[in-house]
Amino acid sequence: MSAAALELAGVACTFVSKDDASQRYTAVRDVSLTVGAGEFVSVVGPTGCGKSTLLNVAAGLLSPSTGSVKVFGQPLQGTNRRAGYMFQAESLMPWRTAAQNVMAGLEFRGAADARPQAEEWLRRVGLGGFGDRYPHQLSGGMRKRVSLAQTLVLDPDIILMDEPFSALDVQTRQLMENEVLALWAAKRKAVLFITHDLDEAIAMSDRVIVLSAGPGSRPIGEFVIDLERPRDVAEVRTTPRFVELHQAIWNVLRDEVLKGYAQQLQVKAA
Numbered sequence: 001m002s003a004a005a006l007e008l009a010g011v012a013c014t015f016v017s018k019d020d021a022s023q024r025y026t027a028v029r030d031v032s033l034t035v036g037a038g039e040f041v042s043v044v045g046p047t048g049c050g051k052s053t054l055l056n057v058a059a060g061l062l063s064p065s066t067g068s069v070k071v072f073g074q075p076l077q078g079t080n081r082r083a084g085y086m087f088q089a090e091s092l093m094p095w096r097t098a099a100q101n102v103m104a105g106l107e108f109r110g111a112a113d114a115r116p117q118a119e120e121w122l123r124r125v126g127l128g129g130f131g132d133r134y135p136h137q138l139s140g141g142m143r144k145r146v147s148l149a150q151t152l153v154l155d156p157d158i159i160l161m162d163e164p165f166s167a168l169d170v171q172t173r174q175l176m177e178n179e180v181l182a183l184w185a186a187k188r189k190a191v192l193f194i195t196h197d198l199d200e201a202i203a204m205s206d207r208v209i210v211l212s213a214g215p216g217s218r219p220i221g222e223f224v225i226d227l228e229r230p231r232d233v234a235e236v237r238t239t240p241r242f243v244e245l246h247q248a249i250w251n252v253l254r255d256e257v258l259k260g261y262a263q264q265l266q267v268k269a270a
């Protein structure tokens with residue numbers, strides 16, 4: 001059997017306060033999860049449970065306190081060079097045009113054809129002809145498309161996405177989700193997708209992993225999403241199987257979400 005694209009085994013992450021080393025917080029504990037080559041896996045969980053922490057571990061931006069990370073069977077050391085990232089926050093350089101933003105990573109690699117590749121990817125994400133615009137001259141949805149092109153132009157084998165569309169309005173978000181699915185279907189890269197939106201997770205994924213509330217979050221449920229592809233994220237939500245899956249996953253997630261909110265309220269009150 002070929003190795004998984006990404007494998008986290010027994011991962012725990014404990015953060016130690018800079019001011020007081022006795023102050024420790026274990027965000028995640030005993031996390032084992034895999035993403036197969038070409039598989040689309042989402043992780044859902046209550047706010048603050050450690051979803052981004054796990055994505056940072058997969059990206060090699062954060063070393064786990066215990067446990068191991070393998071990328072296509074090889075232990076991960078340093079940043080994950082097989083992966084591309086798309087985060088929640090705006091990642092575009094405001095002083096560069098859309099095309100120059102998309103080209104940046106290729107230029108860094110010394111690619112001679114950075115400009116035509118960037119133009120081609122802008123076209124694929126529906127922004128052909130917008131390459132000369134600066135980020136402030138684009139809408140939020142368009143900027144996300146540029147970010148998507150910026151990630152995909154590097155042709156990563158693994159795509160790590162942390163709530164990439166959470167800042168978008170519902171319609172733009174659904175358009176972007178469908179575009180990501182179409183691009184994913186064409187290239188079949190491994191995707192680890194973090195979201196707090198269960199509908200989005202089900203509509204997009206092959207598998208949904210549910211994390212418990214923190215501290216010490218860990219996977220408490222794993223669901224295979226057997227909805228037919230290709231999917232339209234808006235239409236698939238109306239199918240009986242989607243509703244069934246939603247109910248089954250929500251049954252596991254509901255209590256954790258309530259715990260997560262209760263903890264946030266305690267932190268605020270303290």
Ligand SMILES: Nc1ncnc2c1ncn2[C@@H]1O[C@H](COP(=O)(O)OP(=O)(O)OP(=O)(O)O)[C@@H](O)[C@H]1O
Nearest residue numbers: 015025027046047048049050051052053054196214
């Ligand atoms: N560098 C850090 N130092 C200390 N604590 C941290 C650090 N990074 C994350 N945490 C804590 O670890 C927990 C998990 O954070 P993380 O951002 O991974 O959660 P999340 O599930 O992505 O949250 P959200 O759904 O709100 O985006 C939180 O309680 C957070 O405060």
